[in-house]
Amino acid sequence: MSNFYLESFKTFFKIGLFTLGGGYAMIPIIESEVVDKHKWVGKEEFIDMIAIAQSCPGVMAINISAFIGYRLRKVRGALCMALGTALPSFLIILAIAMFFHQFEDNKVVAAIFRGIRPAVVALIAVPTFNMAKSAKITLTNCWIPIACALAIWMLGVSPIYVILIAGVGGYVYGKYIKPTE
Template sequence: MGLNRELFGIFFKIGIGTIGGGYAMIPMMERELVDRKGWISREEFMDIMAVAQTAPGVFAVNMSSHIGHKLGGITSGIVATIANILPSFLIILALAFGFRHVQDNIWVEYAFRAIRPVVVALIAVPVFTMARSAKLNRYTWWIPVLSAGLIYLFGVSPVYIILCAAFLGLTYGRLTAFGRNIKSRSKR
């Protein structure tokens, strides 16, 4: 089976099997692409998530296009993206035709009330998966907590937090490398 055909099947299944948007797709993508297929490592998956989150556009589309491109170039990126979008497009199209007739139905309202908390859980699961993959420890756990607090409580733009984290990470890396150089010179 060709890569593009396989990518289409995987991303179509992910697109049709997840309710709740891009973040709800993360566990399924990780299970299929990292655990089951072994096409990318967990670290590569985390890096792609970081890039997809910071890039403009829809997160799930960014993820699928980045992964497809990484695995097979531009054509595979387009195939993965179309496969990821197609189920939502078809479902929304079907709902648009049929929802007008049932939107005032009490049972439909109850169903949506029950789906909302499930969607919250689907979005929360990747947070724990990402924390595990990011290898948070007793020295670094405060970084995501502080970042979330700044965004939620004070409305700080995630862009500023990402830029600040990148700057601090680069500074820490340079200082650490500088300290190692000084230690190695003093031992000579």
């Protein structure tokens, strides 16, 4: 295995091992490693990969690691980085499943999980605001994500329709409106 594959596997294994809260909480750490430290992709390309990873089925962290790996080394890179991201969670869940019955009624373990929840909310909120700033979302155009969230939550609109409408809107904007601005 070449040095790149080992380095990329170790990088994403470390991200998968030490990040709590799932894909959104991993975004700033992945960005720090991939954009700032290793310079495997640029900031703009990373933001585009996040958008694509969010709209694809599956786990966002694995999607983004696969996209970065594919961008750098095609299928082998995608497999290497996706495996590095998924393996820690798999091993941890396997260990928990093997020993959970011993801890399921433990008050200390329950308290630990209650304490982790606010930290996870913060880990998700920070990259959301950073992405909004990078995507140049301002107060004048923040109505779009708010309207989408309300349509899904209050009106029961399927997220699939929201994604399709956003895709068509983005295409129309990029093809016809943005060139004239």
